[in-house]
Amino acid sequence: MTDEHRTDEHRTDEPRTHEPRTHEPALEVLPAEVAARLDAPTRAVLTDPGWRRLHPVTPVLRAWKVVAAVLAVVVGQNVDNIVRLDLPGWILTLSIVGGILLLAIVGAGYSALAWRKTRYRIDAEAVHVEHGILWRQQRRAQLDRLQAVDVVRPLLGRLFGLAELRLEVAGGSGSKVSLAYLKEEEAQRVRNALLAASAGVVVAEGEDAPEAPQREVVEVPxxxxxxxxxxxxxxxxxxxxxxxxxxxxxxxxxxxxxxxxxxxxxxxxxxxxxxxxxGFNFTVADSPDGLRLSHGLLEQRSQTVPPGRVQALRITQPLLWRSAGWWRVEVNVAGYSGESGSASEQSTTLLPVGTVEELGLVLAIVLPDLGTGEESPLDVVRAGLTGTGTDGGFTPVPRAARWLDPVSWRRRGYRVTEHAFLSRNGRLVRGLDVVPHARTQSLGVAQGPLQRRLGLASVVLHSTPGRVKPRVDHLDPATAARLLTEQSLRSRAARAGSGPERWMTT
Known part of the structure; x- marks a missing residue:
């Protein structure tokens, strides 16, 4: 069942959102002298343009990570050998303390040298970061490919009033640019400038971009x-x-x-x-510069996802949440595609737990118009979350699917609206995947050996790599082929009519 054979695949004519264009790279790693020749001067977006350094306390905050990592490896692998030494307690204690101090000094020295060799500059087109001790490199992140801007305040950093600025750029693994650490006020100022430049907002020379107002929509108790x-x-x-x-x-x-x-x-x-x-103190807010998320107990994180950067969305409800009517929302964003594990879950969670009413408020921000005509978008989503068969205008899978999915085959189905594709699945854990037509990267038809014997096939919608993997399993082959062709045309037309990457330009 898991061994699939792809029989057909359609790709849209437009470039993938999460892949950089060949003539306009989203992220480059170049030698400094080469980048200096290629980097033509452009309008500054900060009142104090030019190369800038990170905060001087940065080496201290980074040194403890070096100490912790080395101790975890050395001590974890040599506990038995240390015990066998049978040294007096005071000698063992002095040795451990001395080793930790030596590691701290070495780590602080290396971090200080790396800090002196790191600087950044922001103009109206890109963020430039130079770093490297033995080999100098410059990273260049195009602002019109900016997917998200995060301000992260770790516990130790908050003691010094510092924050890390993370820029998520379309381009897959390794596309993240980190500025750690900056004063919290400076991090907010740089974040405002980045979002304004990414949106195409022009600020008068000598003035900083103001912070866009926000409207709090949901707060999770x-x-x-x-x-x-x-x-x-x-x-x-x-x-x-x-x-x-x-x-x-x-x-x-x-x-x-x-x-x-x-x-x-x-x-x-x-x-x-x-x-x-x-998820502690999780809030969702709406702003002209995009969707704003704020959460965290020990490490506080403020995320800003510009409009149109959400590639796919998944709504789920575990069995134990059903009586309370709670739902969880996760999304795919191109800049987070290189993360995995807990980092991916933290970055892509749009709502950790919310009611149906709160779900409707969040969807109104991310997908303001599903293209359902006179039907309420929330009613369509409700049918996808709890319905079966043809409820809510969904197209169900044939009865032959019960041999491959006896528990939830009645829940499986799909619906196509003017602006989005919805896929319904799951009975113990209810799920609904929503993919805007303009964000579909490519489409394919897959058919496993058991599906071939039963005359079934699956349609796969390829989105930006992430936790949401939209697909419709166990369709009739003719229906799957027709859906593949029609959805390819819809996606191409939606991309042709989509707005500019800089959403406040005309």
Whole structure:
């Protein structure tokens, strides 16, 4: 079932949003002397143009990471050897403290040298960052390919009033540009300038771009976030594992099973904690420069996703959330495609847990017009979230699909509106994928060996790499072929009519 054979594929004529154009690279890594010759002067977007350095405290904040990483590797791999030395306690203590101090000095020295060799400059076209100790490099990020701007305030950085500015640029893995660390006021000022330049807003010479006003739309209460975390499948598995270990220790009359599984238990507990910590004080706001997200307990993060940068959207509801009527929203954004694991979940979560009403408010920002005519967009989404068969105008899959998906085949189906493609799936974990026609990268038809025997096929919509992977499984082959052709035409037409990358230009 998992081994698929692709029988056909259509690609739109327009370039993929997450891939840089050949004549206008979104991100380049060039030798400094070459970049200097190619970089023609353009209008400055800050009142103090020219090359600038990061905050002088940056080496201190980076040195502890070097110390922690080395200690984790060295101590973790040599615990038994250290114990076998059988040294007096005071000698062992002095050795450990001395080693930590030596690592701190070396780490701080290296970080200070790297800080002196790092500088950045912003003009109306791109962000330029020079770095490197032995080999000098310059990274150039095109502002019209800017996908998101994040202001990250780690716990230690907040003690010094510093923040990290992360620029997510279309271009896949390795396209992120980081400015760490800046004073919080400077980070906000640079962020405003970047978003204004990316939108095509022209600010008078000698003036800084003002911060765009925002309207708070949704705020997730901490109690709801805590309850949703406790009612997640991950928490249930953690409780079952702990109960199983307790029973194992009781029968073995020993704590050996607990110690043997300590790393796994710690990993699960850490994952549950991170989910709560990342979603703490989660707010969604609307602004002229895009969608604004703010969240975090220990590490506070403020994200700004410019208009039109959301490539695909997925709404899910785990079984344990059904009685409370809670939903989770995740998105694909081109700049976050290179992240994985918890970083990807943190970057692409649009709403960690929300009601249907809050879901409607968020959708009104991300997809203001689904093209449903006189029908309410929220009613169409509701049918996709909870309906079966032909509910809400969805096209269901044939009865033959029950042999491959006996639990949720009645839930599977799709609907095409004027501006978006919706795919419905899942019974235990309900799901709805929404892809704007203009953001479809390519399309394909896949058919596994069992599908061929049953006369079924799947249509796959290729979006920017991310957590949302839209597709419609187990369709009739004729329906799949027709959908492939029609959706390709819709996507091409939508791209032709889409607005400029700099959304405030005409």
């Amino acid at each position: 901490p109690t709801r976030l805590l309850l949703s975390t406790l009612r997640s499948g991950l928490t249930i598995w953690m409780v079952l594992v702990l109960v199983g270990l307790g029973v194992g220790c009781w029968f073995a009359q020993s704590l050996t099973p607990l110690f043997g599984s300590f790393a796994a238990v710690l990993g699960v507990v850490s994952t549950v904690w991170q989910r709560f910590s990342r």
